[in-house]
Amino acid sequence: MLQISKKFIPRVQNGLLGFRFFGVSAFLFQNVAEEQMRSHDASVGETKPSSFTIKNPKMRKAVLQGYKEFSGPPSLKSRTSRARYTTPIGLDEVFPLAYNILQEHQQKLYSKATDLKQQICSTPQTDLESVKYLKSELSKTLISAEIDNPEVQYNYKIGQIDWEQPVYRHLAKHEWLNYDLLVLMQRLESLSVIPDTEPTLDPKVQVKLQFPGYVNKYVTPGAMLPSVVCSRPPYLEIQEFEEVAQDCLYTVVIVDPDTPDLENDSYTTTLHWAVSNIPLSLSEPVVELEKSDELLTYIPPIPEKNTGNHRYSVWVYRQNEKIDIKSIPNNLVSRENFKIRDFSSQLNLTAVGAHLWRCHFDRSTEKVREKYGLQSGRVFTRTRQ
Secondary structure (H helix, E strand, O other), X not given: OOOOOHHHHHHHHHHHHHHHHOOOOHHHHHHHHHHHHHHHHHHHXXXXXHHHOOOOHHHHHHHHHOOHHHOOOOOOOOHHHHHHOOOOOOHHHHHHHHHHXXXXXXXXXXXXXXXXXXHHHHOOOOOHHHHHHHHHHHHXXXXXXXXXXXHHHHHHHOOOOOOOOHHHHHHHHHHHHHHHHHHHHHXXXXXXXXXXXXXXXXXXEEEEEEOOOOOOOOOOOOEEOOOOOOOOOOEEEEEEOOOOOOXXXXXXXXXXXXXXXXXXXXXXXXXXXXXXXXXXXXXXOEOOHXXXXXXXXXXXXXXXXXXXXXXXXXXXXXXXXXXXXXXXXXXXXXXXXXXXXXXXXXXXXXXXXXXXXXXXXOOOHHHHHHHOXXXXXXXXXXXXX
């Protein structure tokens, strides 16, 4: 059932009672809804992008006008399921009224958005604080105008997301904050990735990680994976939720803070991958090596025997400017004894996202070493005194 914002309910209920008193049929309301839809498209059609409209004409008609013509929701593939479906009581009557209120509300907000755009254009670009405030208000207004739009809600649910539009980013960020981010932060802290690598994290982006050939699915933060699965560089997707500068660049590093250090009876950090000057945008969030600068090539996880679980930590940084890779000191990007905090501090990087997975020595580890020409690993044993 489509959700209607609570602020519309009192007005809808009052109108519904009045119409029921006079016995107007649901069919009339559907005709009214269809006429409202046409007039609304004509009034704001130039302003609203096509991503706010359901692309499937049959599905759009079903969502906005009801399912009677289709013998049930078209989204149900089974004819039996469609036949069993019963529209919630009163929905056919209340939906056109709510949709009319929504349209009136949208027109007011789009009018406000037009005024805000004019203010942004007339404000000197040197007045950064005023411009930033006006853009923030414009984004909030555009979100409020479409957040209750059933077509937007439908498109988001089926994954047809236009990341250039604030309302879709708002919906995605809300979902991320309420689950994926909670899982990530719990794993980073419970597994002590924070503070064993970086001291803290104020997450701004969603980081999705997937290994080629790994059942075509994203890796859950903290998941245990065999060495063979991680033998190739991961596919990384870094999604921003707020507008950033078009020339904004990013740096990604993957580190293992669990490399045994026998001399000091401790652990050191191994750098498994480092890539800088990664160009990303709202609609193109995938890391592409061809457009970036690889500081250090990827080596797969190859934990040594009896060293326990290794935490392979992915850190995403936002750069303030393009990094001149030729000017980076060699000791700053060393494979062994990598100092991740010195790296981010000296290059003036801001941590905005993270991810992690875990590996331990398994039957595929030695095969991975042989495949990539890596030397055999050590075998650690407990010494009794």
